[in-house]
Every structure is written in structure tokens, then in C-alpha cells.
Amino acid sequence: MMDSAQTLHDCRDAFVSSLQDAATQDHRIVAVCNDSVGSSKLAGFREQWPDRLVNVGIAEQNMVGVGAGLANGGMIPFVCAASCFLTGRALEQIKADVAYSEANVKLCGISAGMAYGELGPTHHSIEDFAWTRVLPGIIIIAPADPVETRGAVQFAAQHTGPVFLRLSRVGVPELFDAGHPFTPGKADVLRDGDALTIIANGTLTHRAMHAAELLSRAGVEARVLNMATVSPMDVDAIVAAASDTGAILTCEEHSVHGGLGSAIAEVVVQQHPVPMKILGVPGIFAPTGSANFLLDEFGMSPDGIQQAGLSLVQRKH
């Protein structure tokens, strides 16, 4: 279970404050949303730059197309919407208007994963890694804490080309020091060990760290990688993890099909096969429950991750 002593942060706060900082420095930055000023926390942006907040109403296909058009017109649009609707409803626009057209659009999937918890699978976005990572040219980032969120927004604002920021509202502790640099496509080694590697991102990274501490108490030392960038992958870090530790356990707030674990497995089986276990939503529509309840339910409590790690280590040659 969660460590209640830690201060937890809603990463949307870091997202909007860094977006506003970027917009202060670069007048080309505009926000586009689908009646989601509140859920995307854009009220402050709207107050400061009412002309640069483009609210298209409840119309996600138009929203993404408008984003591509704004980019063509020289703007840097941050298209903000609940990730389930952004990626599900407007996937063809993301493919053709953004990725294929190489438009300078920043897709901001708010409350991704199971952040909407009890609202159910219509509002869960546990397919978005799978849907977006097959599209060439989109950099996909799922930050683990407010510091990394800030770095990811700064990167997106400065990078020319499509970016998908996959953001949660579920509270997470700070994992990085304030000055920690965000490097796209590079995983962070949060902890070293030789028995196995746990790779996670987003809301799962702090759970993975907690699990590694439990494993250490049991005499099993795990390397922990925070892999915020799902595309392009940090292939070197994955191969090194396979080579150095001989087993890889992945954790994500996403379906076990097509997400972070699948992407890592594609590298592992082709470059350095080792035993793997992929933790995530196990190919079902989730039952009613909060995000944290569901993560625990699907074996991703720190204890659940520890147990998966112990089982995985047993499978090593």
C-alpha cells in the first residue's frame, strides 16, 4: 500500500505552471482544449492569455485538427484533453494531421491511465501507449513526478515536432531533485542492483522504488529504471539491464498489451533475451475502484511488485 507519510502531488499543477512559464517566454504557445479548462487546469492560462486559449467545445476530432492547423500557422499548440478522449476519439487525426504531417503539435493526455478510477473504463486511458507508439515520429513521455513533468513540458515547448505528454492526476511523491534534467529518450537509473531490473514510468515509478526497498530487505537487489519516454525507447538501457541483471520486470498504468512492457519486450527478445514479467491492467475492462485501488488489485502494490520480482528471479537461469 501507499506510504501515507509522503507528500503527494497532482502533476497537473506542475504541468500548467510550466506551460504558463513557457507561454510567457514564447508567444507562439497556445492551449487548445475540449471544454476541459477545469480538468486540464487551464483557468490561469485563460485568465492570462484569453486570446491564446482555443476552446473548441466537446469535439475532439476538430480539436486535434485545429491543433495541426495552428501549428501550420506558426503557433505551438498544447492540445489538452482527457487522454481517453484525446487518443481514442481523435486517433485518426493524431495519425494523419499530426504524426504523418509532422505537425508541431503537443498532445497533452490529461488524467491518463485509470486516474478517473470509479468513472470506469470509458474514462480509463489504458490503451494510449499502444495506440500512439505505433505512429512514427511522436515522442511519448509519461513523467513520474512534478519535477519530471516540468522538464517534459519544457522539452515539448522547445522541440519541433509531435509530442504526446501522458499525464496523471493521481498523487505521486517527488522522486527527483528540483534541478534534475529531463533527457528525452533516456531512462534514469534510480537505484542499482544485480538480481533484476524493474522498469516503470508515470505513477508506477514510486511504487517500483518502494518494491525495490522491500526486495532489498529480502536480500534481492533490484536496479530501478524510470523510463518516462516510451517512444523512442532507450534501447541501450534496456539491453544493459538485461545483460547486467538477467531479468526484467515492467510496471505501468496501462494494459499489459502494447504498452511500456510490450515495447521493452520487443527490444529484449530481439537483442538480449532474458526472463520478463509485464505488470499492468491484465487485458480486461477494470472493475469499479480508484486508480490506487485498481493498481493494487492488479498486483502493482509495492508488495505485489515485490512478489512478482521474487517469482521472476526464480526463473533466471
Next chain:
Amino acid sequence: MPSDAHTLDETARQIRLLDLEAVFRAGAGHIGGEMSAIDILTALYFHTLNIDPTEPARADRDRFILSKGHTACALYATLAMRGFFDTAELSTFLQPHSALNGHPNRVKVPGVETNTGCLGHGLPIAVGMAKAAKIAGEKWRVFVLCGDGELQEGSNWEAAMAASQFKLDNLTLIVDHNRLQQGATLIDTNDIAPITDKFSAFGWASRTIDGHDILSICNALDASQVEPEHPTCIVANTFKGQGISFMKDRVEWHHKVPSRDQYEQARRELEVNT
């Protein structure tokens, strides 16, 4: 750019010949819808659009989107005639690794603004372009050409609402109203009539014109015709296969390819129709 009817008609005739030849050589294409759109493309590229083929990405250029991207060959022939690239390149249409794909690609073809092919995408993107001009206080205009059957895509109506809400009087939609879609007439499929009334109800300034009268198209596209604070919808009445007798108004010519005899007959007709 020339504005007399004879010169523009002559340009359109040459574009039709280039299109016909490219489709015949490639053995594929969407020639019917290309012939219906070429007079509109001629009016845009040889009269209305503020563009510079030597500087296709100039920031203050007018924007044009061919939302009915399957008629790409007509756009390629028009861009080549306008000097964006050599007309000789049209012979590569659909060949392996050609820049001239079956649907336009902005990364590979100078003058193309966005990659179309999925129907119902052009108008939302055009709304974004027009909104960008408004935010930046720029004067450039945005034009988008879509098919009439394409209006069956719901995304167009999302965009139609937004364009009106945002008062995008710098946006003009032209509907290539040839009344035929891929497999049948609109009326027998999903009739979207009355188009002008629908756009008017959505807050647009709408009108109907003859889509093969180039001067009439030019006049309708003129900035003086814009109703302040309202986007413009021009329904251009056209014929699929216009200019070639055996293709005209025939649904099967949506993507049929002419035989050699048909190609030669079409050439003769287009060469006579000066």
C-alpha cells in the same frame, strides 16, 4: 496572375491534360473527381491565392487544403503548372518512392500544407490555420476544398461550428458538389442537401456558384465578397469527369482508369475544347 477568362480556361485545359496523362501512365487515380475540381484549383492557384512557388513556406502565404485528398493528381498538376516543381515530375505519379503519392504529402511535395487522404480532416485543420492568423493578427486567408460526399463525415460539422464561433471570416470552404460519391449518387447514399442552408444555419455566409465558370469562382473567392465575422461556404456545382464526354457525370469514373482508346479520345476532346 491572369484574370481573363480565356487565359484561365486555357490553364485549366492544360492541367486537365496533365492530369489525364499522369493517371493513364500510372494506371490509377481518381480522374472523375479531379476533372470536377480542376477549374476551382485553377481559380485558386492562378488568381486568388497569395503564394510564391519559389518560397512555398513563406509565413504570410495564403493556405489551401485539398481535403478531398484522393484527387491529389489534380493538385500535383496544378502545383506543377504554377511552378512549384517541374511538370516532368508528374510522370512519377504513383511510381515506387515517388514524392507524388496517391494522396498529398506536405513533407515531400512543395506547396502542400497538410497530409490529406482521410476524409473530413481538411476543414478542422483549416479552422486552426484561420484561428492562427486571427491570434497573430495576420491577414492571410485560408481555403479548403472538400467533396460533397465528404460532408457526411461528422468532423466537418464540429469544425463548421467552431469556425462560426470563432468568427473566422478569413476562412473559405469550397464544396465540389458533383453529386456523386464513390459508389453512387449522394441522393441514394446519404443526401446532405440542402448544403448552403445547413452552413447558413451553422452561421456561415453561404452561396452557390457554377464550379466550371472560372471567373465566377474567382469572383466568389474575392476578399470583397467576405461577410465580416462569418466564414464563407461556396457550393460549387460541378460535374464529375468535366471536360471529357464519356466520363462526365458518370459515377463509375470515380477511380476508373481510361483504356488507351479512351485516353486518346479524351486527349482529342481536351485539345479541341479550347
